[in-house]
Amino acid sequence: xxxxxxxxxxxxxxxxxxxYGVLTRRHAIGLLLSIELIxxxxxLNFVLFSRAFGHVEAQAFALFIIALAACEAVVGLAxxxxxxxxxxxxxxxxxxxxxx
Amino acid sequence: MMPALLWIPLLPLAAFALLITCGRRLGRFSAVVTVAxxxxxGGATLALAxxxxxxxxxxxxxxxxxxxxxLTAGQAGAGDPRWALGLSVDGLSWLMLAVVTGVGTMIxxxxxxxxxxxxxxxxFFAYLALFCASMLGLVLADHFLLLYACWELVGLCSYLLIxxxxxxxxxxxxxxxxxxxxxxxxxxxxxGILWLAWAGGTLRFEEFAALHGTLSxxxxxxxxxxxxxxxxxxxxxxxxHVWLPxxxxxxxxxxxxxxxxxxxxxxxxxVARTLPLFTPESLRVVLAVGLVTHLAAGTxxxxxxxIKRVLAYSTISQLGLMMTAxxxxxxxxxxFHLTTHACFKAxxxxxxxxxxxxTHEQELGRLGGLRRxxxxxxxxxxxxxxxxxxxxxxxxxxxxxxILLAARHGGPPWLLGALLAGAVVTTAYIFRLYxxxxxxxxxxQEGRASHPPHESPMVMVLPMAVLALGAAAVGLAGSxxxxxxxxxxxxxxxxxxxxxxxxxxxxxxxxxxxLWLAWSVGVRRARPxxxxxxxxxxxxxxxxxxxxxxxxxxxxxxxxxxxxxxxGLSRFDLRIIDGAVNGAGRAxxxxxxxxxxxxxxxxxxxxxxxxxxxxATGAGxxxxxxxxxxxxxxxxxxxxxxxxxxxx
Numbered sequence: 001x002x003x004x005x006x007x008x009x010x011x012x013x014x015x016x017x018x019x020y021g022v023l024t025r026r027h028a029i030g031l032l033l034s035i036e037l038i039x040x041x042x043x044l045n046f047v048l049f050s051r052a053f054g055h056v057e058a059q060a061f062a063l064f065i066i067a068l069a070a071c072e073a074v075v076g077l078a079x080x081x082x083x084x085x086x087x088x089x090x091x092x093x094x095x096x097x098x099x100x
Numbered sequence: 101m102m103p104a105l106l107w108i109p110l111l112p113l114a115a116f117a118l119l120i121t122c123g124r125r126l127g128r129f130s131a132v133v134t135v136a137x138x139x140x141x142g143g144a145t146l147a148l149a150x151x152x153x154x155x156x157x158x159x160x161x162x163x164x165x166x167x168x169x170x171l172t173a174g175q176a177g178a179g180d181p182r183w184a185l186g187l188s189v190d191g192l193s194w195l196m197l198a199v200v201t202g203v204g205t206m207i208x209x210x211x212x213x214x215x216x217x218x219x220x221x222x223x224f225f226a227y228l229a230l231f232c233a234s235m236l237g238l239v240l241a242d243h244f245l246l247l248y249a250c251w252e253l254v255g256l257c258s259y260l261l262i263x264x265x266x267x268x269x270x271x272x273x274x275x276x277x278x279x280x281x282x283x284x285x286x287x288x289x290x291x292g293i294l295w296l297a298w299a300g301g302t303l304r305f306e307e308f309a310a311l312h313g314t315l316s317x318x319x320x321x322x323x324x325x326x327x328x329x330x331x332x333x334x335x336x337x338x339x340x341h342v343w344l345p346x347x348x349x350x351x352x353x354x355x356x357x358x359x360x361x362x363x364x365x366x367x368x369x370x371v372a373r374t375l376p377l378f379t380p381e382s383l384r385v386v387l388a389v390g391l392v393t394h395l396a397a398g399t400x401x402x403x404x405x406x407i408k409r410v411l412a413y414s415t416i417s418q419l420g421l422m423m424t425a426x427x428x429x430x431x432x433x434x435x436f437h438l439t440t441h442a443c444f445k446a447x448x449x450x451x452x453x454x455x456x457x458x459t460h461e462q463e464l465g466r467l468g469g470l471r472r473x474x475x476x477x478x479x480x481x482x483x484x485x486x487x488x489x490x491x492x493x494x495x496x497x498x499x500x501x502x503i504l505l506a507a508r509h510g511g512p513p514w515l516l517g518a519l520l521a522g523a524v525v526t527t528a529y530i531f532r533l534y535x536x537x538x539x540x541x542x543x544x545q546e547g548r549a550s551h552p553p554h555e556s557p558m559v560m561v562l563p564m565a566v567l568a569l570g571a572a573a574v575g576l577a578g579s580x581x582x583x584x585x586x587x588x589x590x591x592x593x594x595x596x597x598x599x600x601x602x603x604x605x606x607x608x609x610x611x612x613x614x615l616w617l618a619w620s621v622g623v624r625r626a627r628p629x630x631x632x633x634x635x636x637x638x639x640x641x642x643x644x645x646x647x648x649x650x651x652x653x654x655x656x657x658x659x660x661x662x663x664x665x666x667x668g669l670s671r672f673d674l675r676i677i678d679g680a681v682n683g684a685g686r687a688x689x690x691x692x693x694x695x696x697x698x699x700x701x702x703x704x705x706x707x708x709x710x711x712x713x714x715x716a717t718g719a720g721x722x723x724x725x726x727x728x729x730x731x732x733x734x735x736x737x738x739x740x741x742x743x744x745x746x747x748x
Binding site: 098 | 569725726727728730731734737
């Protein structure tokens with residue numbers, strides 16, 4: 001019997017860690033990694049509640065999230081490479097292409 | 101096969117159509133066309149002579165208008181013959197036909213010589229043909245409408261021919277004057293015709309006699325006087341006579357044909373034709389107008405110094421004599437005098453034209469002694485003058501004496517005296533003209549050496565000779581010697597028999613007195629009046645020489661006020677109407693300017709202001725969009741945290 005509270009704590013910690021990373025990492029790849037943490041926190045929650053309430057369907061969402069994360073990593077890395085070629089940098093705070 | 105009747109007006113009309121369309125190409129040949137057409141009409145007239153002299157009446161008719169039954173309800177019914185127009189010949193119109201075609205042919209022939217070298221040679225003959233066609237139509241018409249149409253056409257031709265040399269301002273003015281003056285009479289005629297159609301219900305000449313039963317006397321008098329007004333205009337009777345002397349601005353053959361022999365006689369013909377409509381009261385008016393015209397124009401003719409003007413006033417005077425005869429109810433005598441007058445007056449005009457052609461001069465003071473240079477012209481002129489004076493046994497004698505006889509038997513006693521005085525005046529002015537032109541010393545010769553007066557060419561002398569024959573002999577057709585065939589033709593069954601010795605005596609005395617006056621006063625400038633009467637004589641002379649101031653009176657009473665009224669109206673137009681139009685334009689412009697300012701200041705500013713507000717808002721909010729990812733993410737996180745706190 002897995003203590004639900006404990007696992008919830010873990011997943012929250014992972015999520016907070018991810019948000020912190022997103023807000024503080026300057027490196028674009030660091031940003032991607034932090035987003036990976038957030039996604040995994042969400043997947044962990046799905047799995048946890050699936051076990052706790054006996055809903056097997058929720059585990060399918062965990063699989064979706066893994067697939068989604070893979071896609072996201074592909075697109076994110078492509079953007080990073082494009083950014084490096086275009087702006088000669090991979091630091092997110094040195095690029096302000098979206099400035100109005 | 102068309103009846104001969106139709107050929108009479110159609111031949112000259114065809115000639116006109118041909119000449120007006122391709123006259124320029126025909127050149128000299130155009131004269132031949134007109135002369136041939138007129139001669140053809142004359143031939144057709146002669147062909148009709150036999151039945152007409154037997155008292156038959158020939159006619160051709162066609163339905164012109166058939167009124168719908170609703171309009172004719174209560175009257176004779178639809179398909180009513182009263183609106184069938186047609187041509188018809190009886191004695192009266194046959195005589196006019198003979199005069200128009202006979203004199204017309206001679207004058208057209210004469211014009212081939214007179215108009216030689218004129219730049220509008222064929223145009224002249226086209227107008228002449230149109231004139232003859234409409235005059236013949238006028239004479240042949242058996243319906244008042246057709247007559248009126250031809251009447252106006254004749255007036256138009258008169259206008260065109262008077263101002264034929266329209267380069268001269270005086271000719272153009274004369275044409276205008278003639279047209280406008282006769283138009284006044286025509287308005288009366290038209291009113292008379294309309295009234296007659298409305299009140300009497302018929303416009304056919306043959307039905308006029310029956311109207312006496314159906315129409316009241318007063319109404320008939322008014323209608324006949326309106327018709328007479330048309331005749332006054334066309335026949336140049338007082339007070340509408342002023343146009344005829346000025347009409348002498350036209351070429352002389354025109355004066356001879358239109359303004360002496362035929363067109364001006366149309367008024368006499370009209371009155372003779374409609375005489376059944378005239379009541380005793382209106383006949384009295386006709387008589388008075390005719391007599392006043394006869395005497396007044398005769399005395400003016402005594403004082404004129406222009407050959408053609410003398411003849412013009414003489415024509416007015418003789419037309420007055422015809423009107424006098426009509427006023428006596430003697431329709432046949434008026435037409436008889438019309439016929440003889442056409443011959444001798446056309447001849448006088450042609451003679452005058454011959455003189456003008458030879459000398460380029462028409463002032464009596466600068467003419468004289470032409471008898472030797474122009475023997476033929478002098479001879480025919482003398483014949484015409486003698487005939488006009490009424491000397492036994494030339495044409496003028498028979499017709500004038502017949503009128504004197506009628507005046508003696510049918511008129512008040514003073515009428516005979518007045519007519520005899522008129523005869524004295526007639527002889528006096530015509531012999532004054534003859535003697536001063538052809539006798540006496542040849543007048544001042546300066547400029548004459550370059551072209552001495554010469555006899556006119558054969559083509560001009562020949563028609564004059566033919567007309568001289570007519571002037572001498574036509575009257576015999578109405579004389580008791582031949583038992584009045586002409587008067588029988590005109591429907592007089594019982595003409596006054598024989599020559600009355602007193603009338604013969606009186607008219608001979610009148611002619612002699614006139615001749616003596618012409619010789620002593622007109623040529624030798626004697627002063628027959630005793631000294632105490634001379635101032636009066638001089639005053640009378642001045643009065644006549646100024647044509648009784650009729651023109652001046654018209655100028656002051658009619659033309660002046662008309663002109664000032666027109667000027668006033670023109671000023672009204674310029675000031676008020678134009679002012680209103682321009683004011684409307686200016687007001688529209690002002691409104692447009694005001695609206696333009698509104699557009700610029702209000703509408704445009706609203707639109708631009710909206711755009712500026714949007715732009716300012718965008719500029720104000722620009723700083724939010726930094727483009728730095730971390731800031732965006734921070735906003736997202738803070739917002740989520742806040743939202744979750746609120747929704748807790």
